[in-house]
Amino acid sequence: MKVMITGGAGFIGSNFILYLHQNYKEYHILNVDKLTYASDLKFLASIEGSDRYSFSKTDITDRAAVRNLIRDFQPDAVIHLAAESHVDNSISGPEPFVMTNVVGTFNLLEECRQFWSEGRRKLSDYRFHHVSTDEVYGSLGESGLFTEETAYAPNSPYSATKASSDFMVRSYHHTYGMNVVTTNCSNNFGPHQHDEKLIPTIVRAALSGAPIPVYGKGENVRDWLYVGDHCTALDLAFHAGRSGETYNVGGRNEWKNIDLVKAICNLMNDLKGGGPQGDYKNLISFVSDRPGHDLRYAIDATKIENELGWQNTKDFTKCLTSTIEWYLARYS
Numbered sequence: 001m002k003v004m005i006t007g008g009a010g011f012i013g014s015n016f017i018l019y020l021h022q023n024y025k026e027y028h029i030l031n032v033d034k035l036t037y038a039s040d041l042k043f044l045a046s047i048e049g050s051d052r053y054s055f056s057k058t059d060i061t062d063r064a065a066v067r068n069l070i071r072d073f074q075p076d077a078v079i080h081l082a083a084e085s086h087v088d089n090s091i092s093g094p095e096p097f098v099m100t101n102v103v104g105t106f107n108l109l110e111e112c113r114q115f116w117s118e119g120r121r122k123l124s125d126y127r128f129h130h131v132s133t134d135e136v137y138g139s140l141g142e143s144g145l146f147t148e149e150t151a152y153a154p155n156s157p158y159s160a161t162k163a164s165s166d167f168m169v170r171s172y173h174h175t176y177g178m179n180v181v182t183t184n185c186s187n188n189f190g191p192h193q194h195d196e197k198l199i200p201t202i203v204r205a206a207l208s209g210a211p212i213p214v215y216g217k218g219e220n221v222r223d224w225l226y227v228g229d230h231c232t233a234l235d236l237a238f239h240a241g242r243s244g245e246t247y248n249v250g251g252r253n254e255w256k257n258i259d260l261v262k263a264i265c266n267l268m269n270d271l272k273g274g275g276p277q278g279d280y281k282n283l284i285s286f287v288s289d290r291p292g293h294d295l296r297y298a299i300d301a302t303k304i305e306n307e308l309g310w311q312n313t314k315d316f317t318k319c320l321t322s323t324i325e326w327y328l329a330r331y332s
């Protein structure tokens with residue numbers, strides 16, 4: 001089985017490649033990544049020499065490059081994680097989001113379709129797994145959960161481009177019979193996340209005694225899932241998800257931003273005994289809210305739990321602690 005994984009040098013992609021390499025010894029994995037600022041191949045150093053792993057520095061917006069790569073590697077399956085992923089960047093400069101998330105996804109779909117249609121096997125014997133986000137559903141009020149039936153209502157350029165890519169993937173199933181599956185996951189945390197994201201930002205600011213920025217009043221709610229649990233969900237959906245279906249993945253673990261920031265400060269107080277200013281919570285500083293900031297995301301994961309037997313297994317506090325320790329080691 002030859003599996004092409006896009007975006008494998010990023011946060012979730014690198015965690016997932018390590019997981020797949022460990023658990024599927026018969027797979028050959030090709031990691032396709034442009035190596036943007038958000039990537040780091042060092043995360044994959046432990047498998048660099050493996051004969052079951054290879055890497056190609058390729059920009060998925062380059063159609064000819066995608067075509068050549070697919071024809072050289074001849075994948076049986078693609079798991080597509082490459083994306084521009086930071087909402088704030090999508091507000092200050094949306095164009096790379098349109099290029100990578102929409103055009104890049106189209107390039108992969110179309111080149112796979114053409115190549116797989118020429119093969120000896122049926123198009124539906126191959127697999128295209130698209131990795132997406134719960135942000136496509138827009139914002140919830142105080143109550144309710146996103147299900148797979150929730151209407152799409154993306155509010156940021158990031159979520160709008162992810163929604164567009166989800167629709168392209170859907171159309172390749174309905175129009176051409178391509179064997180696709182899409183997973184829409186909530187906020188992940190864990191090792192390998194880029195410095196710009198919330199949890200690394202909190203740890204870095206606290207360590208350097210700088211203000212810990214919190215948008216608005218910190219009232220926004222996110223459903224946090226450990227990246228290792230996302231990996232098991234991707235595994236199940238990739239191998240056993242029904243073709244043409246989407247599966248929501250979430251932690252049933254809602255946190256207001258301000259409460260999460262305080263919890264991290266408390267963990268850091270325990271681990272480091274506080275900073276020069278004493279309690280790290282003294283550094284919390286409220287900043288102007290992100291434009292169009294969605295109030296609340298929360299996932300109903302019943303479908304993947306009941307149909308595929310997935311469970312969010314990890315202990316949140318334990319995982320958050322080990323994650324903080326990982327960033328403390330990185331930034332100290």
Ligand SMILES: NC(=O)c1ccc[n+]([C@@H]2O[C@H](COP(=O)([O-])OP(=O)(O)OC[C@H]3O[C@@H](n4cnc5c(N)ncnc54)[C@H](O)[C@@H]3O)[C@@H](O)[C@H]2O)c1
Pocket residue numbers: 006007008009010011012013032033034035036037038039040058059060061080081082083084085086100104131132133134162184185186187188189193194
């Ligand atoms: N991080 C989350 O909480 C979260 C939650 C749900 C879904 N997702 C989705 O999961 C996927 C991975 O997210 P992440 O947090 O690991 O992102 P990330 O930003 O950490 O990594 C993205 C990777 O894609 C690569 N990439 C970007 N543009 C590319 C291009 N044009 N060609 C090839 N490679 C390119 C980058 O170099 C990077 O290695 C994304 O599709 C994202 O939408 C993320």
